[in-house]
Amino acid sequence: MAPPNHSERIESLEDQVRSLLTALNARNTQEPFNDSASARQGFRSKEPEAFTGERGHLEPFLAQVNVFLRLNPGHFINDSNQILWFSTLLHGVAHQWFYPHCSAVNPPAWLADYSLFVNQLHIVFGDPDCIATAKQEIEVLSQATSVANYLTQFRWLQMTLNWDEDAMAWFFYRGLKENVKDDLSRSGKPTNLEALIQRSLEIDNRIAKWIAEKRRIITRLANPTLMPVSNPPIAPTVAHPSSPSALRIPLTTAGKLDPDEYKRRQAENLCIYSTQARTAKHRLTAFAPVDSQPPGNQYLSTSLCFLSHPSLPMHYVMIDSGATTNFIDSRFATLHSLPLTSKPLAETLLLADGKTQVINSKVVQLSCLVAELFPSDITFQVTDLDLCPIILGLPWLKGANPNIDWQSGNTTTQSPPLTPLQRAPSQLSSTSPPASLDIDVIDAIAFNKSLQLDCITWGTLYPSAIQSQHLLATTTTSSVATTALAYDTGLSDIIPPEYHQYLDVFSRVEADKLLPHRTYNHxxxxxxxxxxxFGPIYSLSEHELKTLWEYLEENLAKGFISPSDSPAASPILFVKKKDGSLRLCVDYRGLNRITIRNSYPLPLIDELLDRLHEARFFTCINLRGAYNLLRIAKGDEWKTAFHTRYGLFQYNVMPFGLTNAPASFQHLMNDTFKDMLDRSLIIYLDDLLIYSSTLKQHQGHVSAVLARLRQAGLYAKAEKCQFSTSQTEFLGFVVSDQGVSMDPSKTEVITNWPVPKSVHDVQVFLGFCNFYRKFIPQYSRTAYPLTQLLRKEAQSPPFAWNNEAQHAFEQCQGSRA
Incomplete structure (x- = not known):
C-alpha cells in the first residue's frame, strides 16, 4: 500500500482535530465523571489568549494555560489530545512552527508527551537566559505609577530570580518613589519583605486617597451646587476660616432672571440671588486648597518650611488673627507621618456663626520656619480642614509679632528673633579686650555663626559698621576669618540689597564643603x-603636573576626592579654558560604555524658551560647583577612580564626564523646584532663569528661588548672576522683554564663516545652524542642498561644492545676520 501523500496527511489531521473538538463539546454537556468536576458543574472557564510566538510572552501564556488545565481536569484523554488542543491556541509564527511537525512522516516524540512539548516551546520561544534578563530588568525597575502596578512587575521577576528575601527587599525599596521612601523612613522601614510591601501599599493608597480628596474639593468649589427654584432664598453664611467647616458657603438662586428683573436689581443695588441689598458679605470668594502653590489675594498667607522634617516641601499657610489656636489638617498630618500626641480631653471650637464643634484631642509640635524669617516651635491642634492644610492663629501671631501690610499682604520683621542657641551671653567674661588679639572685620551672618561656635570672646559694634552690615570682632581661640570667608567679602556689592538675607547662598566656601549623602546620590x-x-597614564607637561598637584591638594582638603585602592582606574588629561588656564578631565569613556543609561530626560531648549513670551523681568542664576553638589552613592565611589603619577584617587562627589551625570543633576533640580517650573522658573542643568511680568512679583519669585536653594544646600555663583534685568543671555540665546533672539557674537561668527571645503566642514556648519534653526525661515528647505552633500554617494572624492550649495550657504548666513 502506497504511503499517504502530503494533502492526505493534512486532511487526516484536520479530521482528528474536528473529532477532538466534537468530543470535547459533547463532554461539556454530559455528567462530569468525578467529584471535583461535579463540584464545578455549570462552570466554564475562559480559554487562554492565543500565543503568537513573541519572545518574552511565553511564560505568561503558559501560566494562563496551566490555570485553565487545573480548572478543567479530565478534559483530555491523553497527552496527544491535550497537545492538539494546545495547538489551537498557537497563532502566527508559533502556528507556522508547530504545523509542519504534525504533518511529518515521523513526528517528533514531544507531540505525544506534554512535558516534552512544553520544554520544546521553551527552547524555541523562551528566553535563552531568563535569569540574566530578569537581573537586568530588576536593576532598572522602578515605580512609575502605583505601588500595586510596581509590585506586579516585581513579583514576576522575583519568581524568576528566586533570590533570598533580604536581596529582594533591597531591590523593592530601591525602586519605590521618593515620597513613599520618605514615609517609610519616618515611620520605620520594615526589614521583612512582605511587611515592607504591605506598608508601601498602605502609604501609596493613603497618598492616592489624599490626592483624590483634594481633587474632589477643587471640583466642588469650581462647580458649586445651586439650590432648586422652589426653595426660598437664604442669605450666604460664612464659617470662620479657622474652623473645620470653614468657607462652606451655601449659595441659592431663584432661577435665571429675565433681563428686566436683572437690570432692576442692578439699579437698586440688590443681590441678583436674593431680594436683599448687596452688602460686603455678598462679595464672597471661594478658596482652593493649597500645599505647594502660593494663593492669590483671597486671604493672608505666607510660606512655612518644616525644620524638623526637611524632606517635606515648603507649604503656603493661612494667617488668621481670629483663630484662638494653630490648626493642621488631620489628613495632611497622616499623609506626612507627623508625630501626633494625644490630649486627655477633647476640645470644643466656637465657630464664626455661633455654632460649636467638638474636635479630636490630637496635637503635634513642629519646628518651623515661617515666611523664611521666624524660626519657632509651633504646637498645632489636629482637625479636619477642607481648604487649607495649615492655619497660623493668634498664638503664633503673639509670639512672632510680625509686621503685616494689610493692603499688599506682605509679612515682614525688623529683625528675626534668635533662638536660645544663637543668643549672646547676658554678661561678657571681660569688659575689655584681651591682651593679644586677632582682629577681623566680618559681616553680621558670619558673626552670628561665630557666636554659635563660641569662638568670639570679645566684640565691639561700631555705628559706622551697621551701615555696611559688618562687625568688628576679636577672638583668642580661633580666627573668625575662617567663618567670615564662608560669606565672601564683596558679595553685598554684587547682590542687590533686597536679597542680602540670602548672601550665604552665594558663598564660595560653603559650596566647597562636602555635603552629606542624601536622596539624590549619583x-x-x-x-x-x-x-x-584599568586605563593607561597619559604623559603630562611640567605645567600640567603642577596644576594636577594643586588640584589634588585642594580637592583632598575639601573631601571631594580621597585615596583609593580600586581595581579600576581611568586616565586623566587637561584641556584649556577660555582664559588660558587648565581644567582637569577624567577620561571616563571606558566606564561609560558599560554603564546602564539613566533615561531621565533633559528639557528641550526650544520648549523652555517658549515659556517666556509674557515675561518682562529676568534674573539669571548659575550654580557654583554644580555637579560637585551631588555625592556619589555609597559603594560606587571605587568606580570613579583615576590614576596619576602621584597615586590613585576616587571621587566622593559627582565629577564631570560620567554618562548619567546630567540626568542625575536635572532630576535633583526638577524635584527641588517642581512647584515653580514653567510658572516663574525654567532650568537647564545648573542654569536657572527666573521670569516675571512685574518687578514686585519678580522680587518675590527670586526670593523664593534663593530660599529653596538654601534649603536644598545648593549655592550660586554671584559673579555670573544677573538680577532683575530686562535682557539677559541664557543657553546661548538673548532673552528680553521683546522676545528671544540670537546672541550677536554668534551672529558675527556665522556671517564670517568661511566657505566649506570638505564634508566635515559642512557637518560643522550645519551642526551650528541646527541649534539656531528656529531663526531661519523654512530651515529644512533652505539647507536641503547642503544636507545633500552629506549623502554617501556625494561624499566620494572630489568634494563637489556647487552653485546650489553656495546659494543655500549664503541664505543661512543672511537669515542669521
Missing amino acids: HIPLEEGKSPP
Missing part, C-alpha cells in the same frame, strides 16, 4: 558581568 549601575577598565 548611582553608577553597570551592565551584568562588566567591570570598569
Whole structure:
C-alpha cells in the first residue's frame, strides 16, 4: 500500500482535530465523571489568549494555560489530545512552527508527551537566559505609577530570580518613589519583605486617597451646587476660616432672571440671588486648597518650611488673627507621618456663626520656619480642614509679632528673633579686650555663626559698621576669618540689597564643603558581568603636573576626592579654558560604555524658551560647583577612580564626564523646584532663569528661588548672576522683554564663516545652524542642498561644492545676520 501523500496527511489531521473538538463539546454537556468536576458543574472557564510566538510572552501564556488545565481536569484523554488542543491556541509564527511537525512522516516524540512539548516551546520561544534578563530588568525597575502596578512587575521577576528575601527587599525599596521612601523612613522601614510591601501599599493608597480628596474639593468649589427654584432664598453664611467647616458657603438662586428683573436689581443695588441689598458679605470668594502653590489675594498667607522634617516641601499657610489656636489638617498630618500626641480631653471650637464643634484631642509640635524669617516651635491642634492644610492663629501671631501690610499682604520683621542657641551671653567674661588679639572685620551672618561656635570672646559694634552690615570682632581661640570667608567679602556689592538675607547662598566656601549623602546620590549601575577598565597614564607637561598637584591638594582638603585602592582606574588629561588656564578631565569613556543609561530626560531648549513670551523681568542664576553638589552613592565611589603619577584617587562627589551625570543633576533640580517650573522658573542643568511680568512679583519669585536653594544646600555663583534685568543671555540665546533672539557674537561668527571645503566642514556648519534653526525661515528647505552633500554617494572624492550649495550657504548666513 502506497504511503499517504502530503494533502492526505493534512486532511487526516484536520479530521482528528474536528473529532477532538466534537468530543470535547459533547463532554461539556454530559455528567462530569468525578467529584471535583461535579463540584464545578455549570462552570466554564475562559480559554487562554492565543500565543503568537513573541519572545518574552511565553511564560505568561503558559501560566494562563496551566490555570485553565487545573480548572478543567479530565478534559483530555491523553497527552496527544491535550497537545492538539494546545495547538489551537498557537497563532502566527508559533502556528507556522508547530504545523509542519504534525504533518511529518515521523513526528517528533514531544507531540505525544506534554512535558516534552512544553520544554520544546521553551527552547524555541523562551528566553535563552531568563535569569540574566530578569537581573537586568530588576536593576532598572522602578515605580512609575502605583505601588500595586510596581509590585506586579516585581513579583514576576522575583519568581524568576528566586533570590533570598533580604536581596529582594533591597531591590523593592530601591525602586519605590521618593515620597513613599520618605514615609517609610519616618515611620520605620520594615526589614521583612512582605511587611515592607504591605506598608508601601498602605502609604501609596493613603497618598492616592489624599490626592483624590483634594481633587474632589477643587471640583466642588469650581462647580458649586445651586439650590432648586422652589426653595426660598437664604442669605450666604460664612464659617470662620479657622474652623473645620470653614468657607462652606451655601449659595441659592431663584432661577435665571429675565433681563428686566436683572437690570432692576442692578439699579437698586440688590443681590441678583436674593431680594436683599448687596452688602460686603455678598462679595464672597471661594478658596482652593493649597500645599505647594502660593494663593492669590483671597486671604493672608505666607510660606512655612518644616525644620524638623526637611524632606517635606515648603507649604503656603493661612494667617488668621481670629483663630484662638494653630490648626493642621488631620489628613495632611497622616499623609506626612507627623508625630501626633494625644490630649486627655477633647476640645470644643466656637465657630464664626455661633455654632460649636467638638474636635479630636490630637496635637503635634513642629519646628518651623515661617515666611523664611521666624524660626519657632509651633504646637498645632489636629482637625479636619477642607481648604487649607495649615492655619497660623493668634498664638503664633503673639509670639512672632510680625509686621503685616494689610493692603499688599506682605509679612515682614525688623529683625528675626534668635533662638536660645544663637543668643549672646547676658554678661561678657571681660569688659575689655584681651591682651593679644586677632582682629577681623566680618559681616553680621558670619558673626552670628561665630557666636554659635563660641569662638568670639570679645566684640565691639561700631555705628559706622551697621551701615555696611559688618562687625568688628576679636577672638583668642580661633580666627573668625575662617567663618567670615564662608560669606565672601564683596558679595553685598554684587547682590542687590533686597536679597542680602540670602548672601550665604552665594558663598564660595560653603559650596566647597562636602555635603552629606542624601536622596539624590549619583548611582553608577553597570551592565551584568562588566567591570570598569584599568586605563593607561597619559604623559603630562611640567605645567600640567603642577596644576594636577594643586588640584589634588585642594580637592583632598575639601573631601571631594580621597585615596583609593580600586581595581579600576581611568586616565586623566587637561584641556584649556577660555582664559588660558587648565581644567582637569577624567577620561571616563571606558566606564561609560558599560554603564546602564539613566533615561531621565533633559528639557528641550526650544520648549523652555517658549515659556517666556509674557515675561518682562529676568534674573539669571548659575550654580557654583554644580555637579560637585551631588555625592556619589555609597559603594560606587571605587568606580570613579583615576590614576596619576602621584597615586590613585576616587571621587566622593559627582565629577564631570560620567554618562548619567546630567540626568542625575536635572532630576535633583526638577524635584527641588517642581512647584515653580514653567510658572516663574525654567532650568537647564545648573542654569536657572527666573521670569516675571512685574518687578514686585519678580522680587518675590527670586526670593523664593534663593530660599529653596538654601534649603536644598545648593549655592550660586554671584559673579555670573544677573538680577532683575530686562535682557539677559541664557543657553546661548538673548532673552528680553521683546522676545528671544540670537546672541550677536554668534551672529558675527556665522556671517564670517568661511566657505566649506570638505564634508566635515559642512557637518560643522550645519551642526551650528541646527541649534539656531528656529531663526531661519523654512530651515529644512533652505539647507536641503547642503544636507545633500552629506549623502554617501556625494561624499566620494572630489568634494563637489556647487552653485546650489553656495546659494543655500549664503541664505543661512543672511537669515542669521
